Structures are given as structure tokens and as C-alpha cells.
Amino acid sequence: MKHFTVFLALLVAFGLFAADLKENEGTAIFKLKPEFRSSLQKSDNRTGIASIDEKLQKLQVSSLNPKFSISPQKREKCELSLxxxxxxxxxxxxxxxxxxxxxxxxxxxxVYPDVIFAVPNDEHYSESLYFAFLEAESAWDIHKGENGTQPVIIALVDTGCRWTHPDLAENIWQNLGEDFNHNGYTIYYNGSTWVMDTGDLNGIDDDGNGKIDDLIGWDFIATSSGGESNNPYESSGHGTTVSGILSARTNNTIGVSSLAWNLTLMPVSCSYPGSSSIYNGYQGIIYAAENGADIINCSWGGTTYSQANQEAINYAYSLGSIIVAAAGNSNNTVPVYPSAYQNVLAVAALQNNGVKSSVSCYGAFVDVGAPTGSIGTLSGSGYTTVSNATSYASPVGSSLAGLIKSYYPEISQSALLNRIKGSCDDVDAVNPGKENLLGEGKLNARRALQEDNPLPDEEIRLALIENRGATDANGNLAVEPGETFSVNLLLRSYGEYSAYGTFTISTTNPNVNILSGSHNQSIPADAYFTLEEVFNIYVLPTATSQYVTFNLQTTADLPVVAGNNLSFSILINAGGIFVWEGISGGRDMSGTFIKNTLQNLGYNCVYGTTFPASFYSFDAVFLSFGAVGSNIVRFDKPYMFNALYNYLISGGRVYIEGVDVVGFDLTYYLPDIQGELDAYEVLWPLLGIISAEDGVTNAIDNLSGVSYTPSSGMLFTSSSQTKVDYIDRFTELYPYARSAFEESDYGCVAVACAGGYNQRSFVFSYALSELTDGTFPNTRANLVTRIMDFFMAEEVTLPVELTSFYATYSNGGNIYWNTASENNLLGYNLYRNSNLSLSNAVKLNAAIIPATGCATGNNYRYYDSDTALSDTLYYWLESVSYSGFTQVFGPAVLIVPFTEPETPPLPPDKIEYLSAYPNPFGNSVFLELKIAFPAPVTVKVYNIKGQLIRNWEYPYLETGIHHLSWDGLDNKQRNTTSGIYLMVVKTQERTFTRKLLKM
Known part of the structure; x- marks a missing residue:
């Protein structure tokens, strides 16, 4: 990875950048492989492991800390400490x-912060109606939690709670391991309120669990800026409401009741006051489990799976805890975590009659549902009634789990979970269309205590977690006509039972033949499993580009009641146009508009919202990434880079739009993607960009198309784009690219490129679809048409045949060029520099030098009087066609004498000829050099940015033919990337150049 240059150097003012993340991007974590534990020597934000520390240094890591705080007694044997x-x-x-x-x-x-699953309800009721639908009173006739022979601890992992509430305080867990004064309590009522025992607050970790003075629990994020505290208190909030359902003081003549009937409550806060997010929930789960919690309630979650958090759940479960979690409030089947993790009881919210709550999630991952109609609970120092949210369903399930544990103190975790599930009342009849997607049904407390060994139904519930794409025969990651491929699927089974299943795929699409479509294998209980390369499919040679949808049907020796019919799609790459946008029809994205426009123009288009692993065979690709603060998908995965890179160097045509994708995403998200090169160092030159600036806010008011580009003569004066922050600005890379759109008082916001791999691209910082149409030609559809014309034109090199281009000195620079033909040519521009960098060369002519347009060619001369800049000057000639395409020749080299020369003519050329082969080349290129007279010779290789890559000096070469070579390495013996290079061979009098293409 290199230090950022040009506009980007100042952007990495790291304090500012770190404090100004554009979205909530979560927190990066990593796990060290267990076999390297002995090598771990953490200090100064380093691990002591060389390969990792090198990467941490490149990332300029400012903080490296254990994700989980593990009890000192368990730390060395626990992989969570890695x-x-x-x-x-x-x-x-x-x-x-x-x-x-x-x-x-x-x-x-x-990992990302989680959110709480509350839905406020201002309508207060005088009593809790949900108890009747749980058959709670009948359950209490059998057993009340306070009558258990062993204490049962229910942990509240939430936003904290008002543990001083008169209807809660007596049930609060008291950590007697911190009872320093040995008086038998750590909190007490002082006559007006409940307080911590100051005699126990000694600043010492008395029980050795890693937390000092945790008398009743712990607060893992005491303020919005962080920090921890031994007081998990909140005055009023989500945690307080949940705590009342979990374990409000029951049968005390005041307030509300809890199904658990006076079990112990351990409060753990994982959020700061006033926040609706849970930041350290899984750390809270670990703390609760390590400190003896039997039941752990989690009325929160998110939709992102985390291996680390699954490990935290497994660790807590291994310590004997049962984790209960809310199924989520999004009214869909998307799995929510932690409820969808292994070893977690997922609880949906039901109305009291068993009908699914309007907000509750459902799906194969749900285990049970809880009635949530009119639940009396705590609010601040008083009381309230809540209904119909999974935040309130989860504590009902936890409270019941605690009641069962109290009644059956020796019960195992699996037996307790089976008892909860097996005693549910079926609700399929009142939930048409959602049969078997609400788990075992509605909780029933009486049945859970009374029935003899109730068990869940012996059935299988499945979900397709990920379509991992196809394995194709030739390994280019593209499924093509005439090719056989196999699919790779990740599935998840939910429930207690394993089975032996038969998996069968089918499709109605006539473009494929399924060669082997059935497979038998075991289905594990409550686990992930894969179907990898077990189905073989043949694509007919006549197939066109399209998504083919397959159906996966599963049967087993147990009923498959959910997920027995799943579908997935595979992309066939067979030419035409591929259009992608991150969110279907999303604002500030243009995929849908571009697709419809291209189809109206008669193009065969394939549209998708999944970024493919390969663009192989497509005639053109359109990619729409969106806008910061609106709909946005980041270019941030290595497979995305590989797909785009391989397509560009194979001569692909690519349109890319988005406010951040080029200037920000390519710069920051993919470091060291090719050796030491970051993504921007590889892709910018291929897109015709020498630098890109992550810009500022700029709404369109005068977007002007630049002459001789696809957008020439176009003008847009407004846009309906909803977010116009961080609009990228570009500097185009001559000679391959041109600014295509300039926004007034802002700069270049689009670049059109025709590159050395025959690739063509059009990069745009705004959403094309949001431009406001004017009168023709200033319309969005016309812009799409022009871009396609640019992409599909057979040849973008100019109809000019140059026979010579050279410079001589006589009272200034005289630059000559001769053409054999120049059809359809507008004219010429001439550029000069004192070094071999064309990118910052100065344009000499104020107006274009007109071409004669003669089919038989012409002779040209330009006089440059300003030659005092250097003793060596370089000139480039750019020819410009009427259609806007350009071609660059040169450089021609001018040796400037210190005084007016009155010397004899130069001797004959010492170099008679120079050839390079093979060209293009792979690893090495060979030079054949014929020397007419003995002479010193220097050889230098430059990249397209004008940077010196490799050089050799030969103090003396004899007359004759010499064979030299370049092994593709730079001066530091590092491998160079694919691309265009300029080799310059120089004697004292003349310079010869050869353009080389490394594949």
C-alpha cells in the first residue's frame, strides 16, 4: 500500500476522517487462529506476530483491544480471548x-450495534390480559418461582434498568462475592430508596471476575463516549420496561406481576442512557453467563450474522445458560440475530388469540410465540401497559424458562428448551399463509410445568442462507453457453432434530439441462450445512444472457415443514448488456432507468441487484452505486474488484456512477489488493483517471458536456437527486481519457476513457436517472444512447496515418509532423514537458491546429520559442477527430543547446534501429539494438503516469547488434502490474522510444 498522493494526501488527516464516517460502518474485528496463541505478545496496538503487525501498521491502527472481557479464571482456555x-x-x-x-x-x-425491538403503546390497562392466554394462574397453582429449592437467576442484557424501583428492587441479584463487609447483602433500603452498600465499595475485584465492585451487575457503556461502570441504572427506558416483565416483584400488593414469580434479576447494561441501540450486547451475555445466570434475555438484535457473536453465544451456552431473544419487529422472514443463532430460543410476538402481531418477524428461525396483548410492566418510577412487540415477547419466554428451571432445578438445557417448545399451543389455523413459520406455537405455562416430558414436533425447518454461486468448468467464474456447472448453497436447519434428506433441483427454463439433479445427505440439527458441487447443469449453446431460476425441493425421513421448497438463481453470461444497481429501483440509482432505455433501443439487457463474480462475455456493463445518505452500496469487496479489473483488461465497456465509488471506495476499502497496490492505484488508470477527490456537497446547476466526448454539447441545469454530498471530482489521464462533464464552479465530474487494453469506460459522479431532461439533445435517454454509441463504436483510434514526428533546434524549437492520410480529422494539439510525464504537460497551441483533411496527407510545422525551460524537452502530438476521439503520438525529443549553435551538423545516428519482442509481453520483453558507432547508452522504462520504473546505463557499447531484456521488475526488484509502459533508449544525440504492453 502506498501513501496517498495528489488530492488524497490531505484527506488522510486521520482524526478528522475517523470522526466523520459517512454511515454507521460498525467495528472491525478479527480472530487469531488458536495455534498462534503462544506467539501472541500484545503491546502498543500490535500482536507480536509479524505478518499481522505489518498489516496493522499499514492500516495505522490506533486501538487494538480484546472484543470480549473474559473472566481471568477462564481466559487462557477460552478462544473468545483471541x-x-x-x-x-x-x-x-x-x-x-x-x-x-x-x-x-x-x-x-x-460487527454492528443492535437495536431494541420496542413498539410504544400509550394505552394503559388496569390489568395484564396476557396472563390468561398463558394459563399463568394454573401454572402458579403448580409452582411459583420463589418456592424453588435453588435460586434461579434471569439476566436482563439491555439498556439497564431502574433497579431501585419499589416493584423490582427486592428481586435484584446481589453479588455476594463482592460482599466485602460480609453482612450478607450488597444493596439495601435506607428508608427512602434502595442504595448500594458502601461497605462493599472497596475498589477491589473481590470475586476475581475481572469487574471491580460489581455488586448487582455491570454497565458496559456508561456514557455516549464509552467507559464502564458498576451501576447498570437507567431512570426510564427499554430495559426498565423489559425488567418488569422478566421479574417484577409479585404478590406484594403493589404494581404489576411477573410470570416467573419473584426470581432473581441480574441487570446488565449495554447501552448509554437515552440510546435505542445495544453496543455491547454479546459482552453482556458473556458477563451474565460467567456470573451464574440461568436465563439470559435479549430483547434486541440485528440482521447481520457474526462468527464472533455466535462464538459468544456458544460460550455462554457451554456455561449452562439459556439464551432467549426477540425475533424482531420487521414483519418479514429475514433472520434476526441473536435469535437466529444456534443455541438461542427465538420468540415471536403474538396477539393473545395466537394471531401473529402485525410487527413481528416470522420464519423458519422462530422457535415459539408469546402472547403480548396488554402486558403490565414498569415505566420509570411508575407503571405502564405495553403490547405486541417482540421486545415484550422475549421476556415472557425468559420468565417462563426461569419458572420451569425453578420447578425442575436439575433439568438440562436441552430438556428445558424442549419442554418450552413441546408444550406450546398450535397457532397455524389462525395464521393462514404462515403455517410452520411461528415455531411450535403459543407459549403455555401450565402445560410447560404439568405435562410429562413434552417434546417439540419431530420435523425439520430449513432456510437458504446464501447462494455461493456456481463452479464453472473453465474456472473463469462465468457460466457460459455450452458449459457444465455446479451450484454451491449454504443452508440452515432450525430445531432439535437431525434427519436424512433428499435434495432435488428443477427448473422450467429451457436453456439448461439438469444432468444430475438429486442428492442425498444428512441434515444436522440446529446447524449450517452446505450443498457443494452436487448438482450438475448443462447450459445449451443457444442460451442467451439471463438469470435462470431453480427450485430446491427437500424431502426427508422427518417432515420438512418449512423451507421444503426454496429457490435460487444463476446468471448465464452470454453477451448483451448487463445492468446492475445496488437496490432495485432505488432513488439516486439509475439501473432501472438505464435498463428500460437500452431495451427501448433494442439492446438485449440482463438486470440484477447481485454483483456478479464475473462480467465475462458481456458487451457492456452498467453499474450504479448510489449516494451517501440515500441508497448506497459500497465497492468494498475483493471479488468486486476482481470482476471489474478482469473485465477492463479484457477490453470491456463499463459505465460506473455513484457519488463515492471512485474517489472514496477505491481509495479506502481495498488496500493491498494487488501486492502492495491499493484498488485505486490499479483501477484509476484503467478508468482513465489520474486522481479522484472525495468531494463536497454540490447540486447540479450547470452540467456541461465537454467537446469531443460522448456528452459533447449536452447541458443539464438541474437534478432530482436526493443526496449530493461528497460528489467525486476527477483529473483525467491523458492521452486515454477526457473530462466528459464539467459542473460549473466545481470541476470534472465525468470521465470518458478509451484505454490501452481497448477498454472503454464512462465514470459519472451523479445519478444519470435523476438528471432533469431538457429539450433534445439534453435528455437522459440521449445520454444513454451516446454512451452506448461510444462503447459499441468499432474503432476509437483516429483515421490519421503519421509518417514522421520530430523536433529540431534553430533559434527555438521546430516541431514537424508529416501525415500520409487524415480523413475525418478536425485538427491537432501539441503538448510539451521537461520530463516524460504527459499527464502534466503544457498545451502549446491556444486554438486547435486545423487539419487539411487531405486523403493524401500533409506536412506541418510548429515553432516553440519558449525553450529555455530545460536542456531537454519532450513534445506530444494529439490528433482530434470530428467525433471527439483522440490519438497521441510521441514524444519527440528536443536537445536545447546552452548557446546558439554554430557547430557542424550532428554525426549520423549511433542507433540504427530498435525492436522489442514479444509485444505485448508476459514476464519479459527482449530488445534488439543495432549500434552504428561505439557509444554510451541509457535505457529507461516509464509507466503511463510518467514515473520512472527501471533504468540501466551502458557506459560503452561496441558497434553491432546488442540484445537486452527487461524482466518486468522495477528498480526495487518488485513485480510491476499489467499495463502500458514507455521504454526510452538514449545516446548523446538521439532518443528512441517503444511503447510496451505488459499483460
Missing amino acids: IFTVQSPYPPQAVVNLLSSDPCVQYAEI
Whole structure:
């Protein structure tokens, strides 16, 4: 990874950047492989492992800390202690991308804050109606929690709670391991309120659990800026409401009741006051489990899976805890975590009659439902009634689990969970269309205590978690006509039972033949499993580009009641146009508009919202990434880079739009993507960009198309784009690219490129579809048409045949060029520099030098009087066609004498000829050099940015033919990337150049 240059150097003012993340990008974490534990020597934000520390240094990591605080007694044997959080000025996805490549890292990922699942209800009721539908009174006739022979602890992992509430305080857990004065309590009532026993607040970790003076629990984020505290108190909030359902003081003549009937409540706060997010929920789960919680309630969650958090759940479960979690409030089947993790009881919200709550999630991951109509609970120092949210369903399930544990103190975790599920009342009849998607049904407390060994129904519930794409025969990651491929699927089974299943795929699409479509294998209980390369499909040679939808049907020796019919799609790459946008029809994205426009123009288009692994065979590709603060998908995964890079160097045509994708995403998200090169260092030149600035807010008011580009003569004066922050600005890379759109008082916001691999691209910082149409030609549809014309034109090189281009000195620079033909040519521009960098060369002619347009060619001369800049000057000639395409010749070299020369003519050329072969080349290129007279010779290789890559000096070469070579390495013996290079061979009198193409 290199230090950022040009506009980007100042952007990495790391404190500012880190404090101004554009979205909530989560936190990067990684896990060290267990076999490297002995090598771990953490200090100064380093691990002591060289390969990892090198990456941490490149990422300029400012903080490296264990993700989980593990009890000192368990730390050395617990793999959770190998998981670290990383703070860096780079986006978390960049940290994950780089660390994932390290052989000592087991995995790296991003974790996000979770959200609470409350739905406020202002309508207060005088009594809790949900108890009747739980048959709670009949259950209490059998057993009340306070009558158990062993204490049962229910942990509230939430926003904290008002533990001083008169209807809660007597049930609060008191950690007698911190009872320093040995008086038998850690909190007490002082006559007006409940307080901590100051005699126990000694500043010492008396019980050795790693937390000082945790008398009743712990607060893992005491303020919005962080920090921890021994007081998990909140005056009023989500946690207080949930705590009342979990374990309000029951049968005390005041307030409300809890199904658990006076079990012990351990409060753990994982959020700061006033926040609706849970930041350290899984740390809270670990703390609760390590400190003896039998039941752990989690009325919160998110939709992102995390390996680290699954490990935290497994650890808590291994310590004997049962984790109960809310199924989520999104009214869909998307799995919510932690409820969808293994070893967690997922609770949906039902109305009291068993009908699904309007907000509750449902799906194969749900285990049970809880009645949530009119639940009396705590609010601040008083009381309230809540209804119909999974935040309130989860504590009903936890309270019942605690009641069962109290009644059956020796019951195992699996037996307790089976008893909860097996005693539910079926609700399929009142939930048409959602049969078997609400788990075992509605909780029934009486049945859970009374029935003899109730068990869940012996059935299987499945979900397709990920379509991992196809394995194709030729390995280019594209499924093509005439090719046989197999599919790779990740599935999840939910429930207690394993089975032996038969998996069968089918399709109605006539473009494929399924060669082997059935497979038998075991289905594990409550686990992930894969179907990898077990189905073989043949694509007919006549198939066109399209998505083919397959159906996966599963039968087993147990009923498959959910997920027995699943579908997935595979993309066939067979030419035509591929159009992608991150969100279907999303504002500030143009995929849908571009697709419809191209189809109206008669093009065969394939549209998708899943970024493919390969663009192979497509005639053109359109990619729409969106806008910061609106709909946006980041270019942040290595497979995205590989797909785009391989397509460009194979001569692909690509349109890319988005406010951040080029200037920000390519710069920050993919460090060291090719050796030491970041993504921007590889892709910018291929897109015709020498630098890109992550810009500022700029709404369109005068977007002008630049002459001789596809947008020539176009003008847009407004846009309906909803977010116009961080609009990228570009500097185009001569000679391959031109600014295509200039926004007044802002700069270049679009670049059209025809590159050395025959690739063509059009990069745009705004959403094309949101432009406001004017009168023709200033319309969006016309812009799409012009871009396609640019992409599909057979040849973008100019109809000019140059026979010579050279410079001589006589009272200034005289630059000559002769053409054999120049049809359809507008004219010429001439550029000069004192070095071999064309990118910052000065244009000499104020107006274009007109071409004669003669089919038989012409002779031209330009006089440059300003030659005192250097003793050596370089000139480039740019020819410009009427259609806007350009071609660059040169450089021609001018040796400027210190005084007016009155010397004899120069001797004959010492170099008679120079050839390079093979060209294009792979690893090495060979030079054949014929020397007419003995002479010193220098050889230099430059990249397209004008940077010196490699040089040799030969103090003396004899007359004759010499064979030299370049092995593709730079001066530091590092391998160079694919691309165009300029080789310059120079004697004292003349310079010869050859353009080389490394594949």
C-alpha cells in the first residue's frame, strides 16, 4: 500500500476522517487462529506476530483491544480471548479485507450495534390480559418461582434498568462475592430508596471476575463516549420496561406481576442512557453467563450474522445458560440475530388469540410465540401497559424458562428448551399463509410445568442462507453457453432434530439441462450445512444472457415443514448488456432507468441487484452505486474488484456512477489488493483517471458536456437527486481519457476513457436517472444512447496515418509532423514537458491546429520559442477527430543547446534501429539494438503516469547488434502490474522510444 498522493494526501488527516464516517460502518474485528496463541505478545496496538503487525501498521491502527472481557479464571482456555477489535482511520471493511488475507487470522468481520425491538403503546390497562392466554394462574397453582429449592437467576442484557424501583428492587441479584463487609447483602433500603452498600465499595475485584465492585451487575457503556461502570441504572427506558416483565416483584400488593414469580434479576447494561441501540450486547451475555445466570434475555438484535457473536453465544451456552431473544419487529422472514443463532430460543410476538402481531418477524428461525396483548410492566418510577412487540415477547419466554428451571432445578438445557417448545399451543389455523413459520406455537405455562416430558414436533425447518454461486468448468467464474456447472448453497436447519434428506433441483427454463439433479445427505440439527458441487447443469449453446431460476425441493425421513421448497438463481453470461444497481429501483440509482432505455433501443439487457463474480462475455456493463445518505452500496469487496479489473483488461465497456465509488471506495476499502497496490492505484488508470477527490456537497446547476466526448454539447441545469454530498471530482489521464462533464464552479465530474487494453469506460459522479431532461439533445435517454454509441463504436483510434514526428533546434524549437492520410480529422494539439510525464504537460497551441483533411496527407510545422525551460524537452502530438476521439503520438525529443549553435551538423545516428519482442509481453520483453558507432547508452522504462520504473546505463557499447531484456521488475526488484509502459533508449544525440504492453 502506498501513501496517498495528489488530492488524497490531505484527506488522510486521520482524526478528522475517523470522526466523520459517512454511515454507521460498525467495528472491525478479527480472530487469531488458536495455534498462534503462544506467539501472541500484545503491546502498543500490535500482536507480536509479524505478518499481522505489518498489516496493522499499514492500516495505522490506533486501538487494538480484546472484543470480549473474559473472566481471568477462564481466559487462557477460552478462544473468545483471541478475538480483537480494531480501530483505524480506514473503514472497517478495509480492515476486514486486509486482515482476512493473513494466514494467522481465522476470520475477520464487521460487527454492528443492535437495536431494541420496542413498539410504544400509550394505552394503559388496569390489568395484564396476557396472563390468561398463558394459563399463568394454573401454572402458579403448580409452582411459583420463589418456592424453588435453588435460586434461579434471569439476566436482563439491555439498556439497564431502574433497579431501585419499589416493584423490582427486592428481586435484584446481589453479588455476594463482592460482599466485602460480609453482612450478607450488597444493596439495601435506607428508608427512602434502595442504595448500594458502601461497605462493599472497596475498589477491589473481590470475586476475581475481572469487574471491580460489581455488586448487582455491570454497565458496559456508561456514557455516549464509552467507559464502564458498576451501576447498570437507567431512570426510564427499554430495559426498565423489559425488567418488569422478566421479574417484577409479585404478590406484594403493589404494581404489576411477573410470570416467573419473584426470581432473581441480574441487570446488565449495554447501552448509554437515552440510546435505542445495544453496543455491547454479546459482552453482556458473556458477563451474565460467567456470573451464574440461568436465563439470559435479549430483547434486541440485528440482521447481520457474526462468527464472533455466535462464538459468544456458544460460550455462554457451554456455561449452562439459556439464551432467549426477540425475533424482531420487521414483519418479514429475514433472520434476526441473536435469535437466529444456534443455541438461542427465538420468540415471536403474538396477539393473545395466537394471531401473529402485525410487527413481528416470522420464519423458519422462530422457535415459539408469546402472547403480548396488554402486558403490565414498569415505566420509570411508575407503571405502564405495553403490547405486541417482540421486545415484550422475549421476556415472557425468559420468565417462563426461569419458572420451569425453578420447578425442575436439575433439568438440562436441552430438556428445558424442549419442554418450552413441546408444550406450546398450535397457532397455524389462525395464521393462514404462515403455517410452520411461528415455531411450535403459543407459549403455555401450565402445560410447560404439568405435562410429562413434552417434546417439540419431530420435523425439520430449513432456510437458504446464501447462494455461493456456481463452479464453472473453465474456472473463469462465468457460466457460459455450452458449459457444465455446479451450484454451491449454504443452508440452515432450525430445531432439535437431525434427519436424512433428499435434495432435488428443477427448473422450467429451457436453456439448461439438469444432468444430475438429486442428492442425498444428512441434515444436522440446529446447524449450517452446505450443498457443494452436487448438482450438475448443462447450459445449451443457444442460451442467451439471463438469470435462470431453480427450485430446491427437500424431502426427508422427518417432515420438512418449512423451507421444503426454496429457490435460487444463476446468471448465464452470454453477451448483451448487463445492468446492475445496488437496490432495485432505488432513488439516486439509475439501473432501472438505464435498463428500460437500452431495451427501448433494442439492446438485449440482463438486470440484477447481485454483483456478479464475473462480467465475462458481456458487451457492456452498467453499474450504479448510489449516494451517501440515500441508497448506497459500497465497492468494498475483493471479488468486486476482481470482476471489474478482469473485465477492463479484457477490453470491456463499463459505465460506473455513484457519488463515492471512485474517489472514496477505491481509495479506502481495498488496500493491498494487488501486492502492495491499493484498488485505486490499479483501477484509476484503467478508468482513465489520474486522481479522484472525495468531494463536497454540490447540486447540479450547470452540467456541461465537454467537446469531443460522448456528452459533447449536452447541458443539464438541474437534478432530482436526493443526496449530493461528497460528489467525486476527477483529473483525467491523458492521452486515454477526457473530462466528459464539467459542473460549473466545481470541476470534472465525468470521465470518458478509451484505454490501452481497448477498454472503454464512462465514470459519472451523479445519478444519470435523476438528471432533469431538457429539450433534445439534453435528455437522459440521449445520454444513454451516446454512451452506448461510444462503447459499441468499432474503432476509437483516429483515421490519421503519421509518417514522421520530430523536433529540431534553430533559434527555438521546430516541431514537424508529416501525415500520409487524415480523413475525418478536425485538427491537432501539441503538448510539451521537461520530463516524460504527459499527464502534466503544457498545451502549446491556444486554438486547435486545423487539419487539411487531405486523403493524401500533409506536412506541418510548429515553432516553440519558449525553450529555455530545460536542456531537454519532450513534445506530444494529439490528433482530434470530428467525433471527439483522440490519438497521441510521441514524444519527440528536443536537445536545447546552452548557446546558439554554430557547430557542424550532428554525426549520423549511433542507433540504427530498435525492436522489442514479444509485444505485448508476459514476464519479459527482449530488445534488439543495432549500434552504428561505439557509444554510451541509457535505457529507461516509464509507466503511463510518467514515473520512472527501471533504468540501466551502458557506459560503452561496441558497434553491432546488442540484445537486452527487461524482466518486468522495477528498480526495487518488485513485480510491476499489467499495463502500458514507455521504454526510452538514449545516446548523446538521439532518443528512441517503444511503447510496451505488459499483460
